[in-house]
Amino acid sequence: MSPLLSVRDLDVKFQITRPGDMPWTRPRYLHAVNGVDFDLEPGKTLGVVGESGCGKSTLARGLIQMVPATGQVLWRGETDLLSLSPRRMKPFRSEIQMVFQDPLASLNPRMTLGRIIAEPLATHRPDISASERRRRVAGMMERVGLLPQMINRYPHEFSGGQCQRIGIARALIAEPKLLICDEPVSALDVSIQAQVVELLKELQRDLGLAMIFIAHDLSVVKNISDEVMVLFLGRIMEKAPKAQLYDNPQHPYTQALLSAVPIPDPVAERAKRIVPMTGDMPSPMNPPSGCVFRGRCPRAQEDCARIVPQPEGGVHRVACLHPGPLQAGEVA
Amino acid sequence: MVMTSEQAVEAAALASKPRSPWADARRRFFRNKAALAGLAILVFVVGFALFGNSLAQWSNEELDYNVMGQIVELGGPSFASGHYFGTDDLGRDLFARTVQGTQISLAVGLVGALIACVVGTLYGAVAGYFGGRTDNIMMRLVDIFMAVPYMFVLILLLVMYGRSITILFAGIGLISWMEMARIVRGQTLTIKGREFVEAARATGVSAPIIILRHIVPNLLGVIAVYATLLVPLMILTESFISFLGLGVQEPLTSLGALISEGAGTIAYGTTWQLGFPLLFFCLTLFGLFFVGDGLRDALDPKDR
Ligand SMILES: Nc1ncnc2c1ncn2[C@@H]1O[C@H](COP(=O)(O)OP(=O)(O)OP(=O)(O)O)[C@@H](O)[C@H]1O
Ligand code: SF4
Ligand SMILES: [Mg+2]
Numbered sequence: 292m293s294p295l296l297s298v299r300d301l302d303v304k305f306q307i308t309r310p311g312d313m314p315w316t317r318p319r320y321l322h323a324v325n326g327v328d329f330d331l332e333p334g335k336t337l338g339v340v341g342e343s344g345c346g347k348s349t350l351a352r353g354l355i356q357m358v359p360a361t362g363q364v365l366w367r368g369e370t371d372l373l374s375l376s377p378r379r380m381k382p383f384r385s386e387i388q389m390v391f392q393d394p395l396a397s398l399n400p401r402m403t404l405g406r407i408i409a410e411p412l413a414t415h416r417p418d419i420s421a422s423e424r425r426r427r428v429a430g431m432m433e434r435v436g437l438l439p440q441m442i443n444r445y446p447h448e449f450s451g452g453q454c455q456r457i458g459i460a461r462a463l464i465a466e467p468k469l470l471i472c473d474e475p476v477s478a479l480d481v482s483i484q485a486q487v488v489e490l491l492k493e494l495q496r497d498l499g500l501a502m503i504f505i506a507h508d509l510s511v512v513k514n515i516s517d518e519v520m521v522l523f524l525g526r527i528m529e530k531a532p533k534a535q536l537y538d539n540p541q542h543p544y545t546q547a548l549l550s551a552v553p554i555p556d557p558v559a560e561r562a563k564r565i566v567p568m569t570g571d572m573p574s575p576m577n578p579p580s581g582c583v584f585r586g587r588c589p590r591a592q593e594d595c596a597r598i599v600p601q602p603e604g605g606v607h608r609v610a611c612l613h614p615g616p617l618q619a620g621e622v623a
Numbered sequence: 624m625v626m627t628s629e630q631a632v633e634a635a636a637l638a639s640k641p642r643s644p645w646a647d648a649r650r651r652f653f654r655n656k657a658a659l660a661g662l663a664i665l666v667f668v669v670g671f672a673l674f675g676n677s678l679a680q681w682s683n684e685e686l687d688y689n690v691m692g693q694i695v696e697l698g699g700p701s702f703a704s705g706h707y708f709g710t711d712d713l714g715r716d717l718f719a720r721t722v723q724g725t726q727i728s729l730a731v732g733l734v735g736a737l738i739a740c741v742v743g744t745l746y747g748a749v750a751g752y753f754g755g756r757t758d759n760i761m762m763r764l765v766d767i768f769m770a771v772p773y774m775f776v777l778i779l780l781l782v783m784y785g786r787s788i789t790i791l792f793a794g795i796g797l798i799s800w801m802e803m804a805r806i807v808r809g810q811t812l813t814i815k816g817r818e819f820v821e822a823a824r825a826t827g828v829s830a831p832i833i834i835l836r837h838i839v840p841n842l843l844g845v846i847a848v849y850a851t852l853l854v855p856l857m858i859l860t861e862s863f864i865s866f867l868g869l870g871v872q873e874p875l876t877s878l879g880a881l882i883s884e885g886a887g888t889i890a891y892g893t894t895w896q897l898g899f900p901l902l903f904f905c906l907t908l909f910g911l912f913f914v915g916d917g918l919r920d921a922l923d924p925k926d927r
Contacts, residue, residue: 355825384827397818400644401840411826445643461822 293368294330295468295501296354301327301362303346303353303525307576321575323349324360325525329518333468336495336502338512338533340548341522342572347505348392350522351471354503355387356380385415388462392474394454398446404457405442408432411465427464435460435490452483456490463494470495471503476511488515509545510552513537521545524575524583531607541607541614543588582612590618648844651921658917664910668903672725680705681716683723684874688714700895709895711881712888717899720876725903727788727877728858731795732907735857736850738796743803744846748834750804751811762808765801773798774860778869786872791864795857803849810845814838844922851915855908862904878904
């Protein structure tokens with residue numbers, strides 16, 4: 292069976308115009324996503340992790356033509372989504388839905404819950420009668436843990452957690468096959484985060500959804516992902532099945548991210564080996580030569596400035612010239 | 624599921640009635656004293672325009688031969704003669720004329736503002752939403768139109784096609800939408816970057832529906848505020864044109880025309896001929912400004 296989604300060599304570049312640029316000024320580009328590829332099987336979850344600004348949202352938006360992207364995004368092994376005109380893309384938009392980072396901002400403040408949740412259905416299934424639509428909205432609200440009497444309320448009357456449930460209900464009403472969650476819990480209280488992640492897992496299991504779950508730290512995706520992809524400056528650093536990535540990280544960046552994840556056991560937490568991360572985030576406008584991570588890499592050597600490491604390997608891919616488990620010299 | 628404090632808050636909120644953003648704005652508006660006073664003034668002025676005629680003893684065209692020739696002595700405001708506001712220079716009842724002038728001025732203001740709202744909002748929202756080249760061309764066009772001295776064009780139109788109220792409405796409507804388009808475009812640029820618009824786009828909602836369903840309703844506050852400020856602007860424009868003697872044609876009149884006449888005869892001591900139209904003119908403008916201000920505060924509580 293071909294994967295639900297297979298992405299090859301996805302690139303997103305933004306042209307940057309600064310105030311004062313003349314029409315003949317040579318355009319500058321910000322390479323936000325650089326040669327990303329992955330496959331996603333139906334019903335599976337890919338976790339995408341990276342620091343703020345590394346291109347996670349842009350990757351998600353590039354997949355569904357929200358920003359101009361190049362490369363290939365093959366849907367069910369047959370349709371390249373990037374080649375479609377907006378009109379021909381429309382049916383696929385009901386199959387791929389998104390959940391956004393800021394729960395309240397992603398809901399139109401002038402619309403009631405009922406209308407917000409119904410919108411994808413009204414857009415893609417105009418044949419469904421209004422009463423049937425209302426029935427489905429009510430069903431979906433119950434499904435995500437919203438009370439039916441909330442249907443005529445406005446978003447500002449709800450807390451972040453409830454708003455995110457509304458966002459999830461909206462995303463699922465048109466029965467998509469793929470759900471892209473762009474940091475769906477980052478804006479929520481820790482206690483609510485777990486509830487929302489549990490809800491997503493439950494819905495995924497029941498509905499057979501595939502999911503791309505974006506987060507900026509590795510702890511959030513651990514629970515929900517089958518595979519995890521670590522991005523840095525728009526490039527894949529490491530990608531592996533969950534167990535391998537967490538237990539046997541090969542890339543210094545992954546190791547650094549993992550060392551930042553708190554361990555619940557206080558003894559283990561104190562004994563933890565902290566990987567020092569020095570240096571600032573390089574500018575995506577002029578990335579360093581060779582390996583983009585080398586400015587912060589404790590393992591960087593002379594060849595890292597010359598050669599751009601490619602994410603190599605079969606299931607466990609590492610984009611590093613000197614991969615390997617955490618070494619003694621890197622321990623603080 | 625355990626009841627968290629968050630859920631408790633929501634349970635409490637559910638017990639109350641749904642609060643739409645509009646209901647909230649209404650509550651804030653009615654708590655604002657200045658806005659309420661403005662509203663009361665406006666209601667009074669509109670009531671005067673609508674029902675004033677039933678109080679008038681004279682029509683606005685009738686000449687009172689008793690006072691003719693002795694306006695200064697006999698034409699003053701008096702209940703006995705039935706001329707509550709006195710008469711104008713020709714012996715016509717100034718009360719009836721002020722009622723009519725208020726009607727025309729309000730109509731000019733409302734029609735101008737209405738055209739501005741509809742045309743300006745759609746134009747600005749389309750330019751802002753599509754952005755890029757479309758936006759560039761559309762807004763440059765507005766810049767060009769705005770560079771034309773519109774008063775000159777309007778006067779030219781009135782001279783060429785004769786002084787008709789239709790031309791006046793059309794002319795005022797034509798110039799009033801441009802500023803609105805600019806304001807709406809600016810607001811659209813910020814709204815289209817919000818996540819709920821992105822959510823609609825990602826779902827495949829078409830551009831016209833996004834504009835009408837997601838953008839315009841979130842602009843209504845700005846539009847309403849600007850419209851209430853536009854009405855007085857339109858009234859002022861019309862008054863200015865009337866003042867030049869190019870506005871509405873006799874026997875129709877407007878507040879601007881009445882003020883112009885009153886100002887012309889003030890030297891003879893007929894102060895009421897300027898005073899009453901000016902009073903209603905000022906009341907209308909004050910009322911609208913206070914209401915506009917109140918609306919802005921009510922609809923954009925963050926803005927203060
Ligand atoms: N429309 C745009 N035009 C120009 N640059 C953009 C645009 N959108 C994003 N960028 C840039 O692309 C890079 C990646 O941004 P992106 O929003 O994808 O990061 P992210 O990983 O989602 O970060 P966060 O965790 O903060 O959401 C950033 O440097 C950002 O400034
Ligand atoms: S390629 Fe070199 S700089 Fe890059 S991560 Fe590996 S060791 Fe570090
Ligand atoms: Mg993001």
